Amino acid sequence: MALVELKNVSKIYQVGDEEIRALDNITLDIESGEFISIIGPSGSGKSTLMHLLGCLDTPTHGTLTLDGIQIQNASPMQLAAIRNRKIGFVFQSFNLLPKLNVAQNIEVPMIYAGVPARERHERVMEALKRVNLENRARHRPMQLSGGQQQRVAIARALINNPRIVFADEPTGNLDTHTGETILSLFRELSQHGHTIVLVTHNPEIAAVTPRKIEIRDGKISLTLDERLSGKNLHIQS
């Protein structure tokens, strides 16, 4: 069984009398350990898809299973617990809490998960080591460069050993060089077995992932899988 299974998932928003189908009958599987990107222009529905996959929202129709758990009927309380323990988020604008220092930021998901203080401290140190920021533990986010902040965000996303990590335009606020280091960090994490979903509008960034799903008008318009074709494909966008 795949880690994430979407079957005929639709998300419909009611705006006034008008019905907007942000997602229209999507069926998709994501295997454990996969490195996949979801691409599409703005307004295509890729953000909505990520929100559903990330359990921030529930589908209007269809079934969504994550790690064997049915999401479409889950209560907000259950969704919060799933987000906390099974999902990590990396955002375009980092979204670190400005009043907390680096170590405290990384600690927050563990606090909500009820991890005891001593263990929290150890795991924070481990996570900082993994993203090469051991000597920045007491810094405030604003004292760090963009790339460093994004690495903190990645450390935070991974701290509860989630089953899947969503990165929403993780390089959008970074210069090309820093963006590349972040992408290679993701690649490295993927090689270590983490399931990573990159959400982007930029085909160049999507190029780092073996599998790419393109969303247009709420539908999957193209699926590209290097593993199946065996060679680098150029994506028409």
Next chain:
Amino acid sequence: MNIWTVILIGLKEISSHKFRSFLTMLGIILGVASLVGMSALVQGMENGMREAMEAIGGIEKVSVIQQDLPPSQSHLSDQVVGITMDDVEALKQNATLTKLITPEMNLGRGSVVTRGNNMMRPFIISGTWPNALEMNSHVIEHGRMFNEIDDDLARNVCVIGTEVRDELFGERDASGKEIIPLGEQININGELFTIIGMFQRYESEKQKKQREYEAANPTPERSGPQRRTGWGGGGPGGWAFRLKNTTIYMPLNTMWLKFKTASGTNSVPERTLDTLNIRISSAEEMDEALQQARNILMQTHFSLEDFDFRTQENWDANISAQIRNYRLSGGIIAAISLIVGGIGIMNIMFASITERIREIGVRKAIGATTYAIFIQILVESIVVAFIGGILGILVSFGLIEILKIAIPNDNEPVITFGALSFAFTISVLVGLFAGLLPAFKAAKLDPIEALRYE
């Protein structure tokens, strides 16, 4: 996630905006201080009022007084014996709920006391038993109270209040020393009496403070001819202390033999007592004790109801009612300032969550439940109020010191533990209620919208 972590997050939030948090707390601080200050003033007032009641014997003292027969018995009015020593003996033998019995015979208000050229008319000239000291809360400061032997022998001895001394001897001699007229003789209605004791000076706290204040800040000399400027002042119940200070006590038998022979019939001295005071064991047993005393007196009075009881219950109830009113009206006014403080907290909490919508979105995305966000905002609000409450209590002690300086000649405001804990509890409750709405608003934010919020 445990409550300490939430409180810590709250404290961090508060300390990251120190000045803003302080301004928010200020409402609570001032509210608590005014609540405590108000309560302390009223407590001081109550102490002043109760003081006077205690001075005349307290709530446990009951007077048995004479009254006309009720209409159904009025045809028997020639059988009436009045309150006599028989009643005293009967009560002494049988009234188990009564712990002290003091008979009194008085000289009327027309009586004159003289010494040399000085003359005065004391409020009370009483022939009584030595236990009148306890009954009327008197304290002998100089000399001694008369005793049973003085009473048995009907000696011409007396104990006086300080005001009597002031009028007859003056308060201080030429060298400024207090005059203690022990052994001196005074003339009461033509009989010579030796002073064997003098009470202490009775005064209310307010009178005492007034006196001390005037000693420290002498009023400028009045212009014009010299005169006595009257008895005014002394605060509520000041008269009770004045009454005690212008008292002369002598043994009951002395009074009876020296002053009541003429008013009796057939050369038998007048037997009736003017007052019979009893002190019951406790105010809670008032009903039972009075019923018992009544039963006994009905026997000695041959079922003629020519007596009645007079208690201080009304006075006591009056004080309680008055204090309750002061406390309530003052409390409501002070509570308004606490509520204003609460509105301040609510306002800031709303501003604070609007400022932190994105943070709340992030927290929700990484696993905070609706409940966790609700509790976090609520705890922040309570912590602000909690700290405000503690600071308010500290400030209230300062406020009391200021009040003491502002009103040096009035009853001292008294901070009670009850007032402190009440004000503190209210302030925390205000924090709780002020935080509910903002916490609810924050908790129900949609994580997706909150994350998008710029």
